[in-house]
Amino acid sequence: xxxxxxxxxxxxxxxxxxxxxxxxxxxxxxxxxxxxxxxxxxxxxxxxxxxxxxxxxxxxxxxxxxxxxx
Numbered sequence: 759x760x761x762x763x764x765x766x767x768x769x770x771x772x773x774x775x776x777x778x779x780x781x782x783x784x785x786x787x788x789x790x791x792x793x794x795x796x797x798x799x800x801x802x803x804x805x806x807x808x809x810x811x812x813x814x815x816x817x818x819x820x821x822x823x824x825x826x827x828x
Contacts, residue, residue, distance in 0.1 A: 762790070798822060
């Protein structure tokens with residue numbers, strides 16, 4: 759798993775970082791995005807749906823897990 763620290767950054771920057779870094783993990787691995795912008799709670803799951811990646815949820819405050827599936 760890699761962790762992207764996007765705390766303090768406004769959307770869409772956390773989603774942009776996720777898009778740039780998802781290719782740095784293997785298929786089946788997880789990227790955790792740390793983001794405290796309230797929009798991230800909607801933007802990250804929406805990005806996952808659009809890009810056919812698996813949104814695993816928010817295991818803790820300001821953390822969003824995404825599994826690379828393709």
